[in-house]
Amino acid sequence: MKISFLVRDLCHMGGVVSATQNLAGALASRHEVEIVAMRKVRDTSYFPLDPRVSVRVLTDLRGHSPASDLEHPLIGVFPKVYPVDPAEKKPVVSRLAELRLLEFLATTDSDVVVSSSPRNTIMLSYAEGDYLRVTQEHSMPSVYAKYYQGRLFKAYHSLDALTALTPEEAESIGKQVPDVRNRLAVMPNCVPAAPVQSKSTNKVIIAAGLLKENKNFAALVEAFAIVVRKHPDWRLRIYGQGTEKANLRKQIESLGLHNSVALMGPAAPVAPEFSKGSIFVLPSKREAFGNVIVEAMAAGLPVVSTDAHHGPRNIITHGEDGLIVPGDDTDAMAEAILELIEDDDRRKRMSEAAVRGAVRFHEEASRERFEAILRDAFARKALPTSATARMDTGGSVRIDVGALPAEARDVTVVCRRTGGGDVEKRFPVSAEGAAVVPWNGGLPEAIWELSLRTADGHEVPLNVDGYGCDVRELLHVPLPRAGARAMELMLPHRNSDDRLRIRSVARASHVEVGDLAVTAQTVELQAEYWGGELGRGAQIEAVLRKDKSRVLTFPALAGEGTRITSTVDCGALVGEHAGAEQIWDVWLRPAEGAERVPLSKLATDVLQPINVFTFPWPRVTVARDPRKTLRAKAGRCVATVRNGGTPPPRPVTTIEIRPYFTSAAQFALKTVRV
Template identity: 65%
Template sequence: MKIAFLVRDLCHMGGVVSATQNLAGALAEKHQVEIVALRKVRDESYFPLDPRVSVRVLSDLRPHSPVSDLDDPLVEKFPLVYHPNAGAKKPVVSRLAELRLLEYLATTDADVVVSSSPRNTIMLAHAQGSYLKVAQEHSMPSIYAHDIKPRLFKAYLSLDALTALTPEEVVSIGRQVPAVRDRLAAMPNCVPAAPVRSRGTNKVVISAGHLSDNKNHVLLVEAFAKIHSQAPDWTLRIYGDGAEKGKLKARINELGLSNSILLMGQVAPVSPEFGKASIFVLPSKREAFGNVLVEAMAAGLPVVSTDADHGPRNILTDGEDGLIVPRGDVDAMAQAILRLIRDDELRAKMSDNGVRNAERFHETASRERFEAILERAFARKALPQHATARVDTSGSVHIGVGPLPEQARGAELALRRGGKNAEERRFPLSADGEALVPWDAALTHGTWETFLVTPSGAEVPLTTDGYGCDTRDLLAVELPRAGAHPLALLLPHRHDDGRLRVRSSLREAHAEVGPVQVDKEAIRISAQVWGAALGAGAAVEAVHRRDKERVLTFPAQADGDGTVRVSIDCKALVDQHTDEEDKEVIWDLWLRPAGGAPRVALAKLATDVLKTTDVFTFPRPVITEPAAATPSVVSRAVRKARRTLGATPQAPRRKKTELRPYFTVLHQFAVKTVRM
């Protein structure tokens, strides 16, 4: 198998570059692997790269390079697809690199193309290749800038697989982009075995990372100040560089610890330095994974780490190979470090456990984990994913995906409804790839997503096109139904994302809104009542959207055929829109079929119209309230003063209120009053 990794470049120090190179090297044991870099600005990477991995550079920005692209005018141009860095005056990735990447993606013979950054993921989704498209999230999309999130989340929909560093982040991404939950998997970073192992005898505590606010080395300095008074012969070494360096140095000097806390600067690779220490500390506020934790464990260092989301708790086992302390707690961190300083036996035990536990992130385990993800993605890609849906005259839905391949025999159609009370229902697929969803399957009211699920557990969401849903016979379905649910109607439809969904309208009692007449005097509504007996005291209640205790009641007239009619007084609604309220007030309309009976929503559900809000529109009368008949003493005085000054008398101000009858997104009839 040929696997290509897309990176911006290999010319900076960072966990993403390290993890990508490590995984590429691990996969090179069994596969042909290349790294495609959009640019190159220095001769060598900071991290070792397996010689079996080839590197393809798309734009060479080294002045001394014989193949330098610096004289190409497109180097100064911003890209059109690749998302630019906010506020950048010059492109980090140029239009030249973008065009070459698009050409590569259109012509590559790779079986799998893997993106390791959000911007490359957008580019990968834009490509038309038939290869497997995979993205690895090395951070937390929830914290990404708002300008990139919409494009990135849309790009996810075009991927065959998407990985995150921890199970928590898998859940988080699935919550943000529910449509990709079926292709998400946890994939920790690949971290090789340590080249040097600590003997655990040097009185040195070590930390490493970018000196930024998030890495929070200030916390470690404060903690070590407490430690120093009890263990003055121990030193702290902090490796890294960044914006917080000056602040750290100043605080170290204030504490008088310049001989005990050493800022070692940036070292690459840093893992050989771990052999000189006996304890490793990670003080981060947030940590998506934490390569250095695994590197420290592999080097035989017991670890003290903050409980930063979400990496440390997925790497360390508290009390076994390290100690996890609350974020931001200086005292807890100092006590944990002191505990390890004072207990040689505990350090030795955690050292052995850490070396053993780190193996699950080494090359072999990482390769096998990633291969399993690819295997599942290939299996999904081979499954039928396009579906058609047809409603018959009874209202049942026939969903077809075409003949099933051998590996999909025995597959089922899964319908899933999200939300707080999520549900799943399954229906068998025939060998011809057709499933029947009966109208009386009693699917809970709401919208259901459709999936094809194989006996082995592989699954794909089903898509459809503009011709894929035949709902002609839906209009011929006779309602109400006999039985417990007089309203039971299934509406298959194509969602905005191209997915096939089924809307289930299921009600034990329902008031289906019919003709509506609107003028300045009243909103006259006729509705069919199903599953509820009309009786004395029948009324329609207008309930204030924000203050449910505010209810206006309008008597309803019941006809003998189950029809109810009501006249909503426009002036009554306007009078209830007080000056103290917002510009807009919404009243939701409910029917009480009889005095004391439970409310039934007045709604439009027995229809093939998916978005009633957009389709059923009504006149919007404007009610003008007359001016006050008797001016107040103050208003008369003001008018007299204006006449004395020669000003034109002001006409009494009249209030205008527009009434907007409409169906809500939940298809319930409502009236909005708007002050103009």
């Protein structure tokens, strides 16, 4: 198998570069592996790269290189697809690099293309080709910059697999982009074994990372000030570079720690430096994974770490190979460090456990984990994703997905309720690729999204095109159904993202709105009441949406068969109007004390009645007494004067009455001041 990794470049000292190079090297023992870098600014990477991994550079920004692209006219032009930070004064990734990447994606013979950065993931979503599309999230998408976060979440839908560093982050992504939950897998970073290990005897504490505010080295320096008062012969070494270096230096000097705390600068490779210490400390505020934790453990260092959500707790076994402390408690950090300093035997045992614990992130384990993710992705990719949905004469939905792969076992159509929760219903798929969602005993009332799932847990969304939903028979389904609930109906349809959905309605009683006669004085309603009969005190109730304690009532009269009628007095609506607009949701209370039933428009093949079934909007002009609330009757407004005499001029107000169906297909009345 040929696997290509996409990176921005290999020219900076970061965890993503290290993890990508490590995983590429691990896979190179069984596969053809290359890394495709959009740019190159230095001769070598900071991290070792397996010689079996080839590197393809799309733009060369080294002035001394014979292949330099610095003179190319597009090298200073901003890209059109690749997201650009609004603060960039000149492009970090150029239009030239973007075009060359798109060309690579369109022509590569790779079986798998893996994006290791969110912006490249967006590029990958535009790509042509029949290869497997995979992205690895090495951070937390919930904190990504808004200028590309939305595009990234949309790009996820075009991927075959998506990995996150921890179970918590996989769950978080699944909540942010629910449609890709079936493609999510946990893939920790690959960290190789250390060539040298600590003897756990040096009185040196190690910390490493970018010197920036989130890494919180200031808290470590503060904690070490407590430690060194009890153990003045111990030293702290902090490796790394960054914008906080000057602030840290000032803090170290102000605390009088200049003889015991050293800012070591960056180190590559870092393992030999780790082996000089006996304890490693990670003080981060936020850590999606924490490569340095595994690197330190592999070098035989027990780790004291803040509970920085949520990487450390997925690496460290508290009390066995390290200690986890609250993120905002420097006293607790100092206490944990002192525990390890003052108990040589425990520190030695935890050192040995750390080496064993790091093995699960080494090359062999990482390769097996990633290959399993690819196998699952290939199995999903082999499943059909296009379907047709046809309603039969009884109102059941017949779904056809076509030929299934031979290895697919016990395939089902999964209907999963949208709008939260994990409620789902499953229906078997025949060997011919057909399934039936029955009208009676199928889906409770909700909107359902459909997927195809195998017994092995491989799941793909089902999509339809503009011709994929045949609902002609719905218009002939007899309603209400004899011997069934008053309203049981399903409407398959294509969502805006081409996903196949079913709107299911299942009600023991139902009021289906028919014709309306609308004037400035009245709204005369005709409807069908299924599943019951009108009793004493039956009435139509208009309930103010923003204050449900305010209710207007109008008599409901029984007609022939299931028909009912009612007349809504527009004057009552106008008399209650306040503000710019008000919405009254309309219900039937079939008898005194009975439960309300919404008036709806559901016995139709129209998915959204809101803009289809329209009615006149009459206007009523009224004169309001500024000293008294408006009273209205039958479209006429009457005001009284409290103290006698000649009333002052009355302001004139026009109220428009708008009958309509809501997005939930319930009948409502809106009054609007115009």
